[in-house]
Amino acid sequence: MHRVGDGGHFDRLLRAARTYWGDNPGGERCVVAEVFDQDIRAVVRTLMVAKAVCGAAAARLVVHGDPESRQLAEVFGATADLQPETPPVALVTGRVDRDLPRDIPVVHVHGTGTLQAYALFPDDGPRSFEDELPGRVAAFFEQYVWPNREVIRHSAERVAWQAKTGYQVRTDTERRQLRAYGCARLGLDPGLPTITVAAHAPGRDTELFETTARFAASEESANWLFVDPIAPDHRRVRSGLGELSTNILWSLTDVAVSFEDSDLPAFGIPVIQSGFSEGAHCGATHLARTASDQVRLLEEAVATHAKGETILGPEQRERARLWLWMRRCGADVPTQLLPHWAHGADYPRVLAVNLRYVERDGDPLFGAVHRMWERREPLLTRFDFRHPAGLSATLTPARSIR
Numbered sequence: 562m563h564r565v566g567d568g569g570h571f572d573r574l575l576r577a578a579r580t581y582w583g584d585n586p587g588g589e590r591c592v593v594a595e596v597f598d599q600d601i602r603a604v605v606r607t608l609m610v611a612k613a614v615c616g617a618a619a620a621r622l623v624v625h626g627d628p629e630s631r632q633l634a635e636v637f638g639a640t641a642d643l644q645p646e647t648p649p650v651a652l653v654t655g656r657v658d659r660d661l662p663r664d665i666p667v668v669h670v671h672g673t674g675t676l677q678a679y680a681l682f683p684d685d686g687p688r689s690f691e692d693e694l695p696g697r698v699a700a701f702f703e704q705y706v707w708p709n710r711e712v713i714r715h716s717a718e719r720v721a722w723q724a725k726t727g728y729q730v731r732t733d734t735e736r737r738q739l740r741a742y743g744c745a746r747l748g749l750d751p752g753l754p755t756i757t758v759a760a761h762a763p764g765r766d767t768e769l770f771e772t773t774a775r776f777a778a779s780e781e782s783a784n785w786l787f788v789d790p791i792a793p794d795h796r797r798v799r800s801g802l803g804e805l806s807t808n809i810l811w812s813l814t815d816v817a818v819s820f821e822d823s824d825l826p827a828f829g830i831p832v833i834q835s836g837f838s839e840g841a842h843c844g845a846t847h848l849a850r851t852a853s854d855q856v857r858l859l860e861e862a863v864a865t866h867a868k869g870e871t872i873l874g875p876e877q878r879e880r881a882r883l884w885l886w887m888r889r890c891g892a893d894v895p896t897q898l899l900p901h902w903a904h905g906a907d908y909p910r911v912l913a914v915n916l917r918y919v920e921r922d923g924d925p926l927f928g929a930v931h932r933m934w935e936r937r938e939p940l941l942t943r944f945d946f947r948h949p950a951g952l953s954a955t956l957t958p959a960r961s962i963r
Contacts, residue, residue: 585638596626613930699842705946717886739812754866826881831873845881
């Protein structure tokens, strides 16, 4: 992570932003951006999306955040108006919690990739951001992505191949060999199905996580892997498995319980979705909303996989590949302004060059934000999904990956 204010190129970045991006229209209407993150990549993304929303909504930019982040925000034309005289027309933030307002549009800017953001508008429903957003995303998926699956499929296969770089097992024989090795190493019965519980954040989804741990402690028909430490361990439960390689962990796994978004169904491993995910309602996972849902799904998973079958259906796997493509391609907007998230210590230098030489007119970032804002869509998109012919012309068939 490169913190805001660190490095010799930060002053150069400030000068470039002040010279080329320091304009800020006046008026009463304002967009509020929250920039409390210390990672300069997250701060700059939030500011850029907020600037684009300001253009779409004809509003000025107001920033709330830490002093270092506000210093960067000010050279982008932001003001530190902590209490605007009129309610803001939108909130742009990198954080999601249940205290987010629901009476104004909220845009949540993601890390990773090039540029990803999700949006919820007041007429989308009265519930919290996390409660309402998955349904809105699923409606978009059903209307624009699933009907175009034949057009998208080749690109989705390419994206899935790229996403699998962390899991390099190519054949069933390799997987069986690694599974046997992993079971021997952990002292587990290779004849039993293995359920892996991952991505749980302390303090979130506590009821479902504790329900899963109690079920695991009482279930004799499966092995249980908890990536994070839990106590006490049962004789068929292993926890604190951060030292296991991805290849071994996912070769052991017959079913995963995930508390965030997961790519595993795209690669043949079913997932019980037990926490928030933007794509939770897109049909790729088995969704647990309550503790009784969790128990029912775990019972079904253990019983089905004990018979050598799977709870992952073929349509689920196809939906998972399309959702994986959507997150990594269809909803990841390429822009010449923002360097890719993967840039490390060189990020401020690359960003300063981009701010100096890339014109905002016509950059996909602004077009994508304007489209999302005007159509009240729940996410930024690289393509205009309302024009399938354009989508078909843009996507190119994948070459053989063999």
